[in-house]
Amino acid sequence: xxxxxxxxxxxxxxxxxxxxxxxxxxxxxxxxxxxxxxxxxxxxxxxxxxxxxxxxxxxxxxxxxxxxxxxxxxxxxxxxxxxxxxxxxxxxxxxxxxxxxxxxxxxxxxxxxxxxxxxxxxxxxxxxxxxxxxxxxxxxxxxxxxxxxxxxxxxxxxxxxxxxxxxxxxxxxxxxxxxxxxxxxxxxxxxxxxxxxxxxxxxxxx
Amino acid sequence: xxxxxxxxxxxxxxxxxxxxxxxxxxxxxxxxxxxxxxxxxxxxxxxxxxxxxxxxxxxxxxxxxxxxxxxxxxxxxxxxxxxxxxxxxxxxxxxxxxxxxxxxxxxxxxxxxxxxxxxxxxxxxxxxxxxxxxxxxxxxxxxxxxxxxxxxxxxxxxxxxxxxxxxxxxxxxxxxxxxxxxxxxxxxxxxxxxxxxxxxxxxxxx
Numbered sequence: 001x002x003x004x005x006x007x008x009x010x011x012x013x014x015x016x017x018x019x020x021x022x023x024x025x026x027x028x029x030x031x032x033x034x035x036x037x038x039x040x041x042x043x044x045x046x047x048x049x050x051x052x053x054x055x056x057x058x059x060x061x062x063x064x065x066x067x068x069x070x071x072x073x074x075x076x077x078x079x080x081x082x083x084x085x086x087x088x089x090x091x092x093x094x095x096x097x098x099x100x101x102x103x104x105x106x107x108x109x110x111x112x113x114x115x116x117x118x119x120x121x122x123x124x125x126x127x128x129x130x131x132x133x134x135x136x137x138x139x140x141x142x143x144x145x146x147x148x149x150x151x152x153x154x155x156x157x158x159x160x161x162x163x164x165x166x167x168x169x170x171x172x173x174x175x176x177x178x179x180x181x182x183x184x185x186x187x188x189x190x191x192x193x194x195x196x197x198x199x200x201x202x203x204x205x206x
Numbered sequence: 207x208x209x210x211x212x213x214x215x216x217x218x219x220x221x222x223x224x225x226x227x228x229x230x231x232x233x234x235x236x237x238x239x240x241x242x243x244x245x246x247x248x249x250x251x252x253x254x255x256x257x258x259x260x261x262x263x264x265x266x267x268x269x270x271x272x273x274x275x276x277x278x279x280x281x282x283x284x285x286x287x288x289x290x291x292x293x294x295x296x297x298x299x300x301x302x303x304x305x306x307x308x309x310x311x312x313x314x315x316x317x318x319x320x321x322x323x324x325x326x327x328x329x330x331x332x333x334x335x336x337x338x339x340x341x342x343x344x345x346x347x348x349x350x351x352x353x354x355x356x357x358x359x360x361x362x363x364x365x366x367x368x369x370x371x372x373x374x375x376x377x378x379x380x381x382x383x384x385x386x387x388x389x390x391x392x393x394x395x396x397x398x399x400x401x402x403x404x405x406x407x408x409x410x411x412x
Contacts, residue, residue: 036326115380116322120242125383132381164374164397170381171373174321175338177331191370191401198400200393 023049024056025073028066032113033106037120040113042066067117068127075134081142087151087196090142091189095165099185102173108180112173136162143196153199160201164192229255230262231279234272238319239312243326246319248272273323274333281337287345293357293402296348297395301371305391308379314386318379342368349402359405366407370398 027048031040040063046056060066082093102108118128136159143158152161168188172178195201233254237246246269252262266272288299308314324334342365349364358367374394378384401407 037322038326112325116243116325118380119318119322120244128381129383160393163377166381167373167377168370170377171369174324174376174380175334175372177335187366187406190404191397191406194404194406195397195400198396198404200397200400 020049020051020055020059021069021073024051024060024066025070027051028070029110030106032067032070032117033109036109037063037067037113037116040066040117064117064121064124067114067121067124071114071124071127071131075131078134078138081139083142083145087142087146087149088189088193090139090146091161091165091193092186094139094142094162095169095185095189095192096182098166098169099180099182099188102169103180108173115170115174135166139165146196152196153202155203156196156199157201157203161192161196164195164201165189226255226257226261226265227275227279230257230266230272231276233257234276235316236312238273238276238323239315242315243269243273243319243322246272246323270323270327270330273320273327273330277320277330277333277337281340284340284344287348289348289351293348293352293355294395294399296345296352297367297371297399298392300345300348300368301375301391301395301398302388304372304375305386305388305394308375309386314379321376321380341372345371352402358402359408361409362402362405363407363409367398367402370401370407371395 024045027045028040030048031045042056042060042063043053045066046053049056056066060069079097082090082097084090084093102111114124114128118125139162140158143152143156143161146152146161147154147156147158152158165188168191169180169185172180172184178184230251233251234246236254237251248262248266248269249259251272252259255262262272266275285303288296288303290296290299308317320330320334324331345368346364349358349362349367352358352367353360353362353364358364371394374397375386375391378386378390384390
């Protein structure tokens with residue numbers, strides 16, 4: 001099967017190109033989730049995506065390029081943040097979303113694989129950093145609004161508050177075999193909120 | 207060069223075996239730090255360690271087994287904790303040690319590589335979990351003594367306090383390109399201490 005089999009030509013510019021990319025990135029995500037980084041093979045991805053091998057090799061070339069493009073796509077599909085009206089409510093929504101994502105068998109395995117891939121390749125690392133930058137930017141207004149409401153000190157590094165929510169969840173995923181349940185998520189949110197209130201994320205600390 | 211070249215036979219039981227293991231694990235650590243997980247090759251490790259290939263293949267068999275043994279060895283070499291007399295002082299000492307380790311070019315690359323290896327292999331993951339269990343057990347008395355001094359609530363999950371110190375440092379290492387400096391370490395310690403004081407790590411939370 002070749003890339004021509006994906007669908008008929010279309011008048012919409014980039015239509016087939018976009019469909020091929022979508023099929024290939026989904027297949028790459030599946031392969032990474034199932035076999036981890038070591039199992040990512042462009043020919044296998046082409047087969048899974050029902051796209052011509054030549055297309056995949058020409059467009060992505062290496063597994064690292066494919067993982068970088070997958071991360072760019074994941075960043076675009078970032079879910080909008082929740083607004084609950086309180087810092088703790090917002091951070092809890094964020095923590096539960098992250099914990100649910102990492103606890104999901106496909107998503108959890110995929111995140112482990114892309115983090116592992118980033119340790120092996122600087123372009124993948126740059127794509128991973130951009131992905132988390134975008135995620136943090138999406139949720140940072142939760143902390144900024146808490147500053148505006150007077151819940152947090154004025155000179156709080158609001159991006160660090162959001163990172164503090166995710167950090168214990170990723171640390172748990174990568175360094176323990178323990179489950180990422182809702183109680184774990186809520187504790188991560190409470191710890192980040194308490195630390196922020198106490199001024200631990202102030203930019204000008206004493 | 208074969209394993210026989212490592213040194214003469216010795217009356218001390220396990221002496222040569224221990225020297226071979228030590229040379230092989232150091233070479234494995236060097237290879238991982240230089241080339242990451244993808245570059246770990248038993249023949250290359252044997253060459254670097256000046257040990258016979260057959261010895262390495264017979265004793266470790268696969269890169270995953272070698273990484274698991276390296277992690278067991280790293281756990282044994284864990285540094286003793288600092289006792290400063292206050293929770294914040296102890297957690298700061300822990301955070302600075304972790305940050306210095308991860309900021310060190312060889313050690314940082316090695317930790318990234320073993321975390322990546324653990325995502326690909328369940329035995330390596332088990333060895334990594336044991337490694338962090340031992341590290342947490344070494345530092346957990348800092349939080350336990352803070353409970354005894356009345357600095358923290360009685361039902362504090364003291365292991366979680368220690369993990370909270372490391373989590374933002376590892377998260378920064380893996381998801382950003384930002385440096386792990388002393389200010390980052392101190393902020394991690396302050397955030398963990400503030401969250402613990404506020405009761406975020408109590409086992410029976412409201």
